[in-house]
Amino acid sequence: MAKLTEDELINVLADALKLVRDQxxxxxxxxxxxxxxxxxxxxxxxxxxxxxxxANPTREERVAAGILLExxxxxxxxxxxxxxxxxxxxAGPQIDLLVNGSELTWQSVASYLRIDPQRRGIVVxxxxxxxxxxxxxxxxxxxxxxxxxxxxVSLGVFFTIKGATGFPDEVRRRxxxxxxxxxxxxxxxxxxxxxxxDLDDIRQLNAPGALVQILAAKVxxxxxxxxxxxxxxxxxxxxxxxxxxKNLI
Numbered sequence: 001m002a003k004l005t006e007d008e009l010i011n012v013l014a015d016a017l018k019l020v021r022d023q024x025x026x027x028x029x030x031x032x033x034x035x036x037x038x039x040x041x042x043x044x045x046x047x048x049x050x051x052x053x054x055a056n057p058t059r060e061e062r063v064a065a066g067i068l069l070e071x072x073x074x075x076x077x078x079x080x081x082x083x084x085x086x087x088x089x090x091a092g093p094q095i096d097l098l099v100n101g102s103e104l105t106w107q108s109v110a111s112y113l114r115i116d117p118q119r120r121g122i123v124v125x126x127x128x129x130x131x132x133x134x135x136x137x138x139x140x141x142x143x144x145x146x147x148x149x150x151x152x153v154s155l156g157v158f159f160t161i162k163g164a165t166g167f168p169d170e171v172r173r174r175x176x177x178x179x180x181x182x183x184x185x186x187x188x189x190x191x192x193x194x195x196x197x198d199l200d201d202i203r204q205l206n207a208p209g210a211l212v213q214i215l216a217a218k219v220x221x222x223x224x225x226x227x228x229x230x231x232x233x234x235x236x237x238x239x240x241x242x243x244x245x246k247n248l249i
Contacts, residue, residue: 031209081105133164156194
């Protein structure tokens with residue numbers, strides 16, 4: 001299939017977006033247009049597998065894995081049809097990635113993910129810790145979305161190797177706790193989904209459309225847990241990123 005020009009892409013997205021609004025079950029036609037994996041992604045995924053295979057990584061290797069996961073996070077989300085992508089330095093040492101836009105291409109991403117059409121931003125945090133994301137770490141991103149980014153962001157994403165506490169391996173579980181409980185409470189109280197990508201999710205990201213399909217499925221799963229449902233709904237800026245990230249896109 002020949003690569004579309006920007007004008008052709010906008011026309012195709014406009015038609016596809018109308019189709020999705022009229023017939024939500026056909027949303028899959030949009031996914032490959034909204035996320036195209038970057039050329040650097042396969043190599044970074046291979047590097048991640050090398051780290052994961054280590055039985056007892058050293059402290060230096062764990063630090064390197066943290067940098068690798070941040071690079072992987074950036075290259076992954078750079079595959080979206082974004083307008084702006086930059087780092088956000090908050091109170092802690094972590095680097096949060098902000099992805100946003102106002103053009104039709106990004107509006108289509110927001111529509112596919114069913115996030116607030118008025119605050120279409122996504123904040124992403126990479127966590128390469130040995131343990132799953134804790135309740136405190138989860139609440140930090142919730143607070144960031146509610147206070148610091150209250151008018152621009154309506155989706156939070158943890159980009160992790162180990163997932164988060166309280167998230168079950170099986171499909172059904174009788175009780176919820178820890179970060180999983182906070183996810184449900186935050187969604188119920190503020191209508192703001194915060195989702196968690198783990199190693200199994202990350203391994204699927206080198207396919208056209210994969211990122212938006214995974215995120216959309218996780219947003220819908222949070223909606224189902226809380227009984228709520230969100231409404232459906234190209235100029236690129238240079239990233240303000242640290243040295244180990246800024247040359248990747």
